Amino acid sequence: MNSGITSIKLVLLGEAAVGKSSIVLRFVSNDFTENKEPTIGAAFLTQRVNIGEQTVKFEIWDTAGQERFASLAPMYYRNAQAALVVYDITKPQSFIKARHWVKELHEQASKGIIIALVGNKVDIVSSGGERKVAREEAEKLAEEEGLLFFETSAKTGENVNEVFLGIGEKIPLGRPDEQSGLQNGGVRITDDQRIDLASTGSGAVAASGCNC
Numbered sequence: 001m002n003s004g005i006t007s008i009k010l011v012l013l014g015e016a017a018v019g020k021s022s023i024v025l026r027f028v029s030n031d032f033t034e035n036k037e038p039t040i041g042a043a044f045l046t047q048r049v050n051i052g053e054q055t056v057k058f059e060i061w062d063t064a065g066q067e068r069f070a071s072l073a074p075m076y077y078r079n080a081q082a083a084l085v086v087y088d089i090t091k092p093q094s095f096i097k098a099r100h101w102v103k104e105l106h107e108q109a110s111k112g113i114i115i116a117l118v119g120n121k122v123d124i125v126s127s128g129g130e131r132k133v134a135r136e137e138a139e140k141l142a143e144e145e146g147l148l149f150f151e152t153s154a155k156t157g158e159n160v161n162e163v164f165l166g167i168g169e170k171i172p173l174g175r176p177d178e179q180s181g182l183q184n185g186g187v188r189i190t191d192d193q194r195i196d197l198a199s200t201g202s203g204a205v206a207a208s209g210c211n212c
């Protein structure tokens with residue numbers, strides 16, 4: 001029984017190794033793996049969160065960034081209500097790729113799709129590494145294209161939940177979920193958990209430990 005739950009179909013796009021899977025892993029399991037294996041094809045995961053009074057189920061398609069999988073992307077973003085376009089703030093090429101994804105989404109995805117531009121791996125800069133994509137440049141792109149913008153670290157968890165909270169707050173909620181889950185299609189499925197996203201600006205997230 002799924003009534004009262006709103007589903008948000010969300011896709012992650014971005015160059016290989018920018019940290020898409022790591023962002024999802026942080027959001028779904030509050031975990032991080034060094035030297036994560038590249039995604040093959042795509043992975044599907046879900047996570048339920050409470051945003052205010054509303055339970056939202058994120059249905060997340062984590063696409064593979066390797067060029068050989070690029071032609072599969074439209075299959076995953078076609079019906080998506082939200083997209084995370086991820087780049088690595090230490091890799092300028094990944095920001096160029098992010099621009100391409102934003103353009104493609106605006107041309108080919110659903111009208112009204114909510115797009116968040118996400119600059120990942122801020123922990124590298126915090127620990128003395130060199131930033132190669134200026135925050136101002138990304139903010140400018142976000143402003144011009146009407147995107148949400150976040151800088152995150154999947155490694156430390158910084159701002160990761162805020163990305164999903166930001167998406168949840170932008171999408172009109174209250175439309176009950178009419179169908180439970182998507183077909184597996186041979187991809188990895190991870191059980192979802194329920195967490196509460198508090199819109200306090202503090203970024204606090206309380207895991208309720210409910211595997212439901």
Ligand SMILES: Nc1nc2c(ncn2[C@@H]2O[C@H](COP(=O)(O)OP(=O)(O)OP(=O)(O)O)[C@@H](O)[C@H]2O)c(=O)[nH]1
Nearest residue numbers: 017018019020021022034035036038039065154155
């Ligand atoms: N320092 C740091 N490393 C990260 C962060 N996020 C991911 N990584 C590392 O970057 C590498 C690539 O991460 P993935 O999550 O597999 O990247 P991806 O974008 O999903 O890659 P594809 O599946 O090939 O598209 C892994 O070694 C991760 O451990 C981060 O926030 N900080």
